[in-house]
Amino acid sequence: MLASLDSANASQAPVTHFAAEQRALSIEGFSLAYAGKPALRELTLSVPRHRVTAFIGPSGCGKSTLLRAINRLHDLNESVEHSGQIELEGQDIYAPKTNVTELRRRVGMVFQTPNPFPMSIYENVAFGLRLQHRLPKRQRDDIIEWALTSAALWDEVKDRLHRSAWQLSGGQQQRLVIARTLAVQPGVLLLDEPASALDPISTLKIEELIRNLKSQLTLILVTHNMQQAARVSDYTAFMHSGELVEYGTTDQVFTNPRLQRTENYITGRMT
Numbered sequence: 471m472l473a474s475l476d477s478a479n480a481s482q483a484p485v486t487h488f489a490a491e492q493r494a495l496s497i498e499g500f501s502l503a504y505a506g507k508p509a510l511r512e513l514t515l516s517v518p519r520h521r522v523t524a525f526i527g528p529s530g531c532g533k534s535t536l537l538r539a540i541n542r543l544h545d546l547n548e549s550v551e552h553s554g555q556i557e558l559e560g561q562d563i564y565a566p567k568t569n570v571t572e573l574r575r576r577v578g579m580v581f582q583t584p585n586p587f588p589m590s591i592y593e594n595v596a597f598g599l600r601l602q603h604r605l606p607k608r609q610r611d612d613i614i615e616w617a618l619t620s621a622a623l624w625d626e627v628k629d630r631l632h633r634s635a636w637q638l639s640g641g642q643q644q645r646l647v648i649a650r651t652l653a654v655q656p657g658v659l660l661l662d663e664p665a666s667a668l669d670p671i672s673t674l675k676i677e678e679l680i681r682n683l684k685s686q687l688t689l690i691l692v693t694h695n696m697q698q699a700a701r702v703s704d705y706t707a708f709m710h711s712g713e714l715v716e717y718g719t720t721d722q723v724f725t726n727p728r729l730q731r732t733e734n735y736i737t738g739r740m741t
């Protein structure tokens with residue numbers, strides 16, 4: 471059990487940390503500014519392993535900025551300054567000795583718009599694998615089948631693996647991108663509004679996939695869709711103006727929010 475948050479009660483101060491052995495990610499006093507303008511302010515929370523944690527909050531509150539910070543995607547932006555710590559499995563991801571390529575293998579990221587590469591379905595999934603190892607074809611094929619199966623796409627594409635990925639529907643392309651990410655066996659998957667460009671049926675497939683994937687890895691989902699957060703996540707963090715306002719089990723945050731600001735947001739009175 472994830473006792474620390476599960477047992478949090480409404481009269482206590484919000485609990486934002488899990489026991490050390492339960493944490494995949496630990497964020498400690500993390501702040502980030504673009505050209506001196508703060509986007510994240512002293513965030514402190516931890517994210518439990520093998521659970522889905524949703525980051526919700528109004529547009530501009532810093533959700534995507536936080537995901538990008540976890541993957542060090544701000545590294546090339548010279549206007550960005552940050553302080554505080556983000557630890558992945560106990561290791562500071564901003565430590566000088568961190569291998570950023572290896573970090574991005576361990577922390578996969580999927581964006582709002584599906585972005586398959588202009589190559590075949592097979593080559594899309596093989597892409598990261600080829601960068602990493604020279605695997606015998608048989609072994610590579612097995613991993614590709616496993617990744618496509620894990621992304622709930624294998625049955626739909628197994629007879630056309632060498633066709634262009636761009637021939638797939640938007641929902642299939644997004645599952646292909648997830649398969650491509652899974653192929654290199656990350657421990658954490660960051661999903662930045664992964665279904666917001668998709669039709670309702672494709673959205674439900676992505677949601678089912680997210681629920682199923684937590685047996686394999688830790689997931690963080692950014693979404694504007696409150697029903698989606700309620701349907702798929704175990705924990706929910708509500709952010710506003712770069713701050714963490716409330717964090718708890720999804721059930722608690724949605725049915726018994728501690729703070730009026732959270733309630734206003736989840737009931738649509740604050741956008």
Ligand SMILES: Nc1ncnc2c1ncn2[C@@H]1O[C@H](COP(=O)(O)OP(=O)(O)OP(=O)(O)O)[C@@H](O)[C@H]1O
Binds near residue numbers: 528
């Ligand atoms: N590359 C950038 N350069 C400068 N400012 C940025 C940059 N990216 C984001 N910001 C600013 O940082 C703040 C947080 O933006 P961010 O995109 O993280 O919010 P968000 O919660 O993900 O929003 P949305 O839900 O609309 O995607 C906003 O004020 C935004 O304008």
